[in-house]
Amino acid sequence: MYSLTSRDIHRGEIHNLVVLEMVDTDNTVADVAHDFAHVWRDILAQPEDSGYHRLVEYQKYGHDGEPLSALYGYGEWRDERLSTLKGSYDPSVQLNGYDAIPIDSADWS
Structure with missing residues (x-):
């Protein structure tokens, strides 16, 4: 289809x-x-x-090859904030899926 x-x-x-x-x-x-x-x-x-x-791109429509910022928004401040929240709520990185938010903001593409 x-x-x-x-x-x-x-x-x-x-x-x-x-x-x-x-x-x-x-x-x-x-x-x-x-x-x-x-x-x-x-x-x-x-x-x-x-x-x-x-x-x-809309986050749910990303497939692969897109930078994470295309899905979650551009801006270093945004990367740091999302990574900090991810680290606070999921420090052992158990809640991952496609296009997962990295705990370390340096790992954003």
């Missing part, structure tokens, strides 16, 4: 909201679909198309 969703305006800044979704039943085209999605992600993330000067 392939889906493409586009909107005109989001929060007054973004020109398009695009969701690329590839689904297969036996993984035979997984690599091709992965490459296709990343190529189009990079094309659509261009400032003239996205409305942002760098990559911005």
